[in-house]
Amino acid sequence: MTRLNGKPLRILQITDCHLGRDADESLLGLTTVDTLVDVLERAVEVEDSFDLVLCSGDISNDGTTGSYDRFIQIVRQHLPAVPLAWLPGNHDDPASMRAIRSAAPRADYLSIGGWNVILLNSRVPFEERGELPQSELKRLERLLESDPLSPTMIFLHHQLVPVGSAWIDQYVVSNAADFFAITDRFDNVRAVSWGHVHQEFYMVRNGVDLIATPSTCVQFKPLSDDFMVDSTMPGYRTYELQANGVYTTHVNRVTERAYSIDLASEGY
Ligand SMILES: [Fe+2]
Numbered sequence: 001m002t003r004l005n006g007k008p009l010r011i012l013q014i015t016d017c018h019l020g021r022d023a024d025e026s027l028l029g030l031t032t033v034d035t036l037v038d039v040l041e042r043a044v045e046v047e048d049s050f051d052l053v054l055c056s057g058d059i060s061n062d063g064t065t066g067s068y069d070r071f072i073q074i075v076r077q078h079l080p081a082v083p084l085a086w087l088p089g090n091h092d093d094p095a096s097m098r099a100i101r102s103a104a105p106r107a108d109y110l111s112i113g114g115w116n117v118i119l120l121n122s123r124v125p126f127e128e129r130g131e132l133p134q135s136e137l138k139r140l141e142r143l144l145e146s147d148p149l150s151p152t153m154i155f156l157h158h159q160l161v162p163v164g165s166a167w168i169d170q171y172v173v174s175n176a177a178d179f180f181a182i183t184d185r186f187d188n189v190r191a192v193s194w195g196h197v198h199q200e201f202y203m204v205r206n207g208v209d210l211i212a213t214p215s216t217c218v219q220f221k222p223l224s225d226d227f228m229v230d231s232t233m234p235g236y237r238t239y240e241l242q243a244n245g246v247y248t249t250h251v252n253r254v255t256e257r258a259y260s261i262d263l264a265s266e267g268y
Contacts, residue, residue, distance in 0.1 A: 009113030009241040012043055012050045012079070013155075015195030016215035018061035018091065019071050025061055028218040028229055029262035032061065033074065035234040038254045039216040040078035043236050046252060050082050050238075052112065055105075056195040056213065057089025057123075057157030065096045072102050085110060087119040089157035089196060090128045090171075094121070109143060111150070114243035116188075118143055120156040122173055130158025130173040130196070137178055144186045151245035154183070154192045161210055163201045166225040171196070183208065190247060193237075199230065200251050213237040214251060218261060218268070229263050 018032045019025060025032050043050075053075055060067035075084060084105035088094045098104060110117040118140060122130035132140075144152065160176045162169040173179065183189045184206055191209040198220040201212035214235035221228035235253035 006243070008243075009052070009115055009239075010048060010050045011052045011054055011117075011239040011241065012047070012082075013054050013056060013193065013213050013237040013239065014039060014216050015056040015213050016058040016089065016198055016217065017055065017071060018058055018215070018217050019067040020061050021064040021066045023070065025067075027061060028265050028268055029260045030217045030234075032217045033070070035217045035254070035259070036071075036074055037078075038257060039234050039236050040075065042252060042254050043238075044078050047238055050079060052110070052117070053079055053082050053084050054117070054119075054155060055084075055086040056155050056193065057087055058091045058195060058215075059086055059089070060092055060096070063091065063093030063096050065099050068097055068100045069102065072100065072105070083110075085117070085119060087155060087157060088121055088123045090123055090130075092123065094123070108139075113241060114150060115241050116143065116147055116150050116152040118152060118154045120154065122156045122158040129171040130156070131175055132156070132173060132179055137182060140179070141182050144182065144189070147188075148186050149188055151241070151247075152186075152189050153239070153241070153247075154189065156192070156194050158196050159194050159201075159212060160192060161203065161205065163197050163199065163212060164223045165197070165220065167227045168197055168220065180205070188245070190245065191249075200235075211237070211249065214253065227265075227267050229261060229265055231261060231263060233257065233259075
């Protein structure tokens with residue numbers, strides 16, 4: 001286990017970057033490379049140093065190896081030497097993620113700063129919805145059973161509970177009940193966090209924080225039953241994890257940018 005000499009563990013979560021094979025890939029009016037750079041610049045400007053950068057899926061918009069190489073190159077330019085972890089979203093291609101030229105980010109599990117960080121794959125090939133395969137549920141159960149004491153955070157791509165927008169809640173993890181049947185048996189799970197919904201979300205279920213993090217590109221309007229783009233800015237989330245199991249988290253967003261967001265779009 002990596003210890004941090006009493007300092008809290010600081011995680012930067014970025015998500016739903018939607019980078020493409022080409023540098024000018026855009027989504028709903030935003031050039032996704034530019035907004036990722038803006039988000040990372042903001043994080044470096046206003047935050048302390050990080051011990052881990054974690055991307056919770058839809059790193060790529062097209063699943064190309066080139067988009068993953070570009071992602072790592074951009075993160076490295078802003079946060080050199082910070083360990084990197086990632087997991088796949090519905091837009092990602094796990095084979096391409098494994099085929100990148102640089103050292104592969106962690107995609108399974110980390111034990112760091114007295115905390116366990118578990119990454120799960122909720123992707124269903126060629127579908128937008130989430131589901132945790134039995135192999136992932138078994139892996140989660142084994143990891144929790146192997147250390148039922150250390151505070152634990154779990155990351156995946158899809159939302160485990162409805163966030164209040166019918167159009168995107170049809171893609172909720174379809175077997176979330178199986179996930180909760182496992183985590184409900186353990187007292188050391190502190191929080192579960194995801195991307196996919198391109199908005200901030202927070203609730204507490206059975207003493208566990210359930211958290212969604214804004215995308216580094218376009219945002220979706222909260223509590224809208226029909227698809228609706230939001231004018232809020234791209235952002236990130238940080239976590240400060242204390243060795244005693246207490247943690248804090250906050251979202252921060254890009255400021256002072258005049259993006260031409262396609263607010264009238266009816267889908268993506
Ligand atoms: Fe997604």
